[in-house]
Amino acid sequence: MTKLALIRHGQSAWNLENRFTGWWDADLTQQGEAEARASGQMLGALDADFRAGFTSVQTRAIRTLWLALTEMKRVWLPIEKDWHLNERHYGGLTGLDKAETAAKHGEEQVNIWRRSYDVPPPPLERGSTYDLASDPRYRGIDIPDTESLKTTLDRVLPYWEGRIAPVVSAGTDTLIAAHGNSLRALVKHLFEVPDDAITGVEIPTGNPLLIELDAKLKPVSVRYLDAARAQKLPALP
Template sequence: MPKLALVRHGQSAWNLENRFTGWWDADLTEKGEAEAKKAGQLLKSVDADFRASFTSYQTRAIRTLWLALAEMGRAWMPVEKAWQLNERHYGGLTGLDKAETAAKHGDEQVHVWRRSYDVPPPPLEKGSTWDLSTDPRYKGIDIPDTESLKLTLDRVLPYWDAEIAPVLKSGKDVVIAAHGNSLRALVKHLFSVPDDEITSLEIPTGNPLLIDLDDNLKPVAVRYLDADRARDLPALP
């Protein structure tokens, strides 16, 4: 029965500054590095034999995984990076202060952009400071200009089916270090969370969500490894 650990990256510089980050490559803060190391210590303590790991193309998730694997004594483990595991693209909100954006557009409108399942924010303008079209990591990739959670799920799920699920079905325990919304998309899929409930599910930074799966990759048990920082758990399907 394989185990899957979902780890949201540690605190980033833009988390600290309360800015919409999305695909922008904000790095970890010192606190974020400490959270990543703590995640690795927690993962080392569980009865699991992690043999494969996946992360996004974004530095904060990659470094979270590296730091965690080092703490686990598993720096040797294979790491697969995929843009499909990137954070949700926040479009024209990228780089903006969340409180200032709410003051400008109203709390209700910002809540819709942030928490509705299928309403994306305004698109990012081409040539914007936050335009990633010249970033070499995305060469040949059709970069979105905005995304809802639904659109995020639409890119995460095919990658899960093609690359991650076969590894789990082979019996290997897996770690995924990614982002609040790409992990939320996976939780929605695995636990069949309704559209109107998934956006309220919060995964804390650096606190591994450990899921026991059956042979068909249906969750049979779930828990946060740091009980003191746990949030509400998804219900078993």
Template sequence: MAKLVLIRHGQSEWNLQNRFTGWWDVNLTDKGVAEAKKSGQMLAASGVAFDQAFVSVQKRAIRTLWIALEEMERTWLPVTKDWHLNERHYGGLTGLDKAETAAKHGKDQVQIWRRSYDVPPPPMEKGAEFDPANDVRYAGLDVPMTESLKLTLERVMPYFNAEIAPLLKADKNILIAAHGNSLRAIVKDLFDVADDVITGVEIPTGNPLMIDLDADLKVKSAAYMDADRATEIPSF
């Protein structure tokens, strides 16, 4: 039985500032660093022997993984970085204060942009302040200008199925450090969560979700390692 651990990055600077972050590259706060350290300590204490790690190309997730691996004394693990695991692109909302945006556009509209499954926010204008299109990390890619959760899933899951699922089926233990929405996409698929339910599933920062999978990648058990900060896990 393979184990898959999902870690949402520790608290970021824009989490703290209540701003839409998406593909913009922000760092961890001191609290985020502490959450990453605790994640690594819990994973070390679990005794699980991990075979490989995957992470997005965004700094907050990369640093979370580095810190956790240091605490686990497993910095030698093979690590694959890939943009398919990036956070959802928040389009024209990127960088905006969430409360101010709700005051301007109305709470109901912002809630639709944030939490509907298939309605994306307004697209980002090319050349806007937080446009990642010219970032060397994305050279040659058709960078999205906005994404719904559905569109996020449509880039995350083909990558997961091609690169990560075969390792799990080979009984390898895998660690993924990523983001609220890219991990929500994986949870939706593995736990077979309905479209209208997944938008309400909260994934806490810096709290590893340990999932036991059978040979067909069916979930046998799942639990957050820090019970005091756990959120509800979809039934399986």
């Protein structure tokens, strides 16, 4: 069986401040760095031979992977960075305090924006503080102004099928360091999670989700490496 490890980045500065982050490039906190190193220690203790890594173009995911690989003594691993693995774009919610936003719009509405499958937040205004049009990493990319989990999956899935799946299909143990929603999108696909059930799937920071896949890339086992911090696992398809 081929092993696929999904790592949500460690705690970021905006996780700590309880702000909607999305595509904004918040860095890791000291706790986030510690979570990334702990992830690497757990991954290094596995009976696995990780030979490939993928991550987004966002600092918190990139640094999480590098810190983990340092602990694994595998900084030589070939890594591919791509914006298709970015966090979902939180649109006009970007930068806002989550509690204050709930007080203004109601917890039910904010929960719909955060957790529903196909309802995006209000769009981000062009030219606003968090507009990334001038960021060189996105040159030539049609940056979304908001995303739901569905539209996040719409960009993650072709990248999985075109770039990552061929590597895993070849029997290569693979790491993906990304974000809560880009990884939820991938989990939805791999485990065939229904639209109305994906709201119950949450991936904690800095706790690798280890999936064993058969030759057809169907999951045959799944577990969090840190059982004490595990969330509810997706059911095997």
